Amino acid sequence: MMQRRMLLAGAAATLSTTLFPPLARPALAQRDTSRWLVEMPATGAQKRNDVFAIILSGDGGWRDIDRTMGRNFRDRGVSVVGFDCLNWFWTRRAPEEVAAEIDRVVALYAGKWNIPKVAIIGYSFGADIMPGTWPRLKQETRDRVVLVSLLAFAKEAAFEIRIGDFLGMGRPTAVPTLPDVPNIPPELVQCVYGTDERDDTGCLAFASPPAQIIGIKGGHHFDENYHALADRIYARLPPRPA
Numbered sequence: 001m002m003q004r005r006m007l008l009a010g011a012a013a014t015l016s017t018t019l020f021p022p023l024a025r026p027a028l029a030q031r032d033t034s035r036w037l038v039e040m041p042a043t044g045a046q047k048r049n050d051v052f053a054i055i056l057s058g059d060g061g062w063r064d065i066d067r068t069m070g071r072n073f074r075d076r077g078v079s080v081v082g083f084d085c086l087n088w089f090w091t092r093r094a095p096e097e098v099a100a101e102i103d104r105v106v107a108l109y110a111g112k113w114n115i116p117k118v119a120i121i122g123y124s125f126g127a128d129i130m131p132g133t134w135p136r137l138k139q140e141t142r143d144r145v146v147l148v149s150l151l152a153f154a155k156e157a158a159f160e161i162r163i164g165d166f167l168g169m170g171r172p173t174a175v176p177t178l179p180d181v182p183n184i185p186p187e188l189v190q191c192v193y194g195t196d197e198r199d200d201t202g203c204l205a206f207a208s209p210p211a212q213i214i215g216i217k218g219g220h221h222f223d224e225n226y227h228a229l230a231d232r233i234y235a236r237l238p239p240r241p242a
Contacts (some may be wrong), residue, residue: 032223036104038082040060040070040111043188046077050241052109052144054102056126058152061086065123065151065226072230078237081109085125092160092173098129099232101138102114106141119147119237124220125189127159128159128202131180142231149190152220153177155202178205186211190236192229194218205213 042048053073057066062084068079081104093101106118122130127150134142156174181202189211191203196219198204203213214232216222220230 002161026212036072036084036087038080040080040082042074042077042079043075046075047079048077048240049115050078051237052081052106052113052115053118053119053121053151054083056083056120056122056129057085059086059089059122064128065221065224068226069121069230072227073234076234077240078110078234079113079115081105083126088124088183089159089161095132096123096136096157098133098159099138102133103138104139106144110144115239116144117146118144119149119233120145121147121149122153123151123152124154124157125161127153128177129149129159131177131183132157132159132175133181134180137163145188146238147233147236148188149182149189149192149236150203150231151192152194152197152222153191153202154200177202179204190214190233191218192222192232194220194222196220206232225242235236 019174043131053070055066055070055073057063062070062082066082070082073080088101089132102120110116110118120130130148131148134148155177157177158174160173186207187210189206191201191206191211192205193201193216194212198215206213216225216229216232218225
């Protein structure tokens with residue numbers, strides 16, 4: 001489980017931005033979503049107009065695996081909204097609040113980009129929160145979802161990020177994820193775990209089939225083979241319209 005904690009040196013720069021944001025930025029109450037949403041619209045002939053992706057980051061924020069996969073999907077023609085969990089979950093959130101924000105983001109970008117369907121991809125922290133959030137999403141949002149891809153999904157979820165998380169102090173407010181696994185229709189689910197974490201993964205709790213469960217060599221970061229990981233996710237998207 002040590003792999004689950006991001007490198008402290010890498011965290012320091014991200015945390016400093018979170019704790020001490022530039023003074024020029026307006027307060028969160030003014031909905032400055034630039035602090036937690038990253039737009040990566042696809043362009044050109046490759047652009048897909050049928051589906052976009054929301055990537056919910058790990059507790060380290062929008063970096064490494066999240067950013068690499070976002071670029072990969074954008075380059076394949078899938079527009080991406082990156083959701084920086086480190087920024088948004090610095091305050092504890094209720095599952096209802098998470099659902100309301102995902103509802104808002106899905107509706108916003110479905111309209112802004114004129115793309116009707118969405119794939120929700122969560123890594124680590126971003127994966128853990130999805131089973132408890134899913135039943136609280138609006139039906140309109142759920143009807144848009146073509147895939148829920150959970151990467152490095154664990155047996156507990158914390159709806160907040162604390163400094164102690166990066167110091168290995170545990171998560172006292174964490175709740176079990178497995179009771180909520182049946183909330184997500186299994187035919188929508190893809191769950192990917194590193195084989196080094198087989199004893200700790202929550203992926204094996206999903207009914208397979210129809211859920212797709214994939215073990216990939218490596219640990220929490222899949223041996224940093226992010227492009228191969230993106231290949232697996234992209235393959236589960238609906239075929240590109242003719």
